[in-house]
Amino acid sequence: xxxxxxxxxxxxxxIDSQTFNMPKVKGRIPRGSVVLTKGRETLDTGMTVxxxxxxxxxxxGVDDLGGKKKxxxxxxxxxxxxxxxxxxxxxxxxxxxxxxxxxxxxxxxASDFDKFSIRLIPELVGGNVEDFLDSLEIAGxxxxxxxxxxxxxxAKSGRAKCRTCGSSIAKDTLRVGEPTYFxxxxxxxxxxxxxxxxxxxxxxxxxxxxxxxxxEEQKKELTxxxxx
Ligand SMILES: [Zn+2]
Numbered sequence: 001x002x003x004x005x006x007x008x009x010x011x012x013x014x015i016d017s018q019t020f021n022m023p024k025v026k027g028r029i030p031r032g033s034v035v036l037t038k039g040r041e042t043l044d045t046g047m048t049v050x051x052x053x054x055x056x057x058x059x060x061g062v063d064d065l066g067g068k069k070k071x072x073x074x075x076x077x078x079x080x081x082x083x084x085x086x087x088x089x090x091x092x093x094x095x096x097x098x099x100x101x102x103x104x105x106x107x108x109x110a111s112d113f114d115k116f117s118i119r120l121i122p123e124l125v126g127g128n129v130e131d132f133l134d135s136l137e138i139a140g141x142x143x144x145x146x147x148x149x150x151x152x153x154x155a156k157s158g159r160a161k162c163r164t165c166g167s168s169i170a171k172d173t174l175r176v177g178e179p180t181y182f183x184x185x186x187x188x189x190x191x192x193x194x195x196x197x198x199x200x201x202x203x204x205x206x207x208x209x210x211x212x213x214x215x216e217e218q219k220k221e222l223t224x225x226x227x228x
Pocket of ligand 1: 162165167191195
């Protein structure tokens with residue numbers, strides 16, 4: 001349920017905490033939103049620049065936050081709510097920096113001109129921030145769905161090079177064959193299983209030829225890496 005307040009401005013935007021989009025203010029804004037009000041200022045040099053002031057929508061109107069830092073702090077709480085509710089990163093965000101004390105800075109590009117650095121601290125998240133963000137990334141992963149069948153097997157020799165990391169694939173280690181066509185002839189590009197597993201995460205088992213011939217232990221390894 002969104003509570004709206006009436007608010008008029010010639011040139012302002014608000015960050016919608018439900019979508020993390022930044023629409024233009026047109027007569028009303030959801031309560032609690034961070035509001036960016038724009039204005040022009042002429043410098044001594046005669047150049048005109050756009051200045052932004054940051055506020056937050058309260059019941060009675062928009063309160064000035066007194067700077068971008070406070071706006072980022074307000075956004076940190078909203079971002080965390082978004083993440084917990086939807087199980088994913090909001091659009092326009094990426095991890096920028098992980099600190100030794102357990103905090104993580106998430107970059108958020110609301111627009112080309114409005115970029116925030118949002119610090120998620122363990123106290124706010126209620127636990128390990130990195131683990132929390134990892135769990136979102138896994139939940140948001142798209143299942144890989146290849147058009148052709150891929151292959152999994154133990155390397156028959158140590159001659160093939162991994163096309164992901166470039167080093168050779170030792171004999172008897174798990175390797176994955178990526179189907180590739182050369183003049184209508186099916187061929188395979190080889191990868192270490194551990195190098196390609198994230199890329200092919202969620203691949204349907206029937207599209208991975210050779211799975212049935214693996215040992216129980218190897219099957220377990222695959223299941224952990226690809227289907228969990
Ligand atoms: Zn490799």
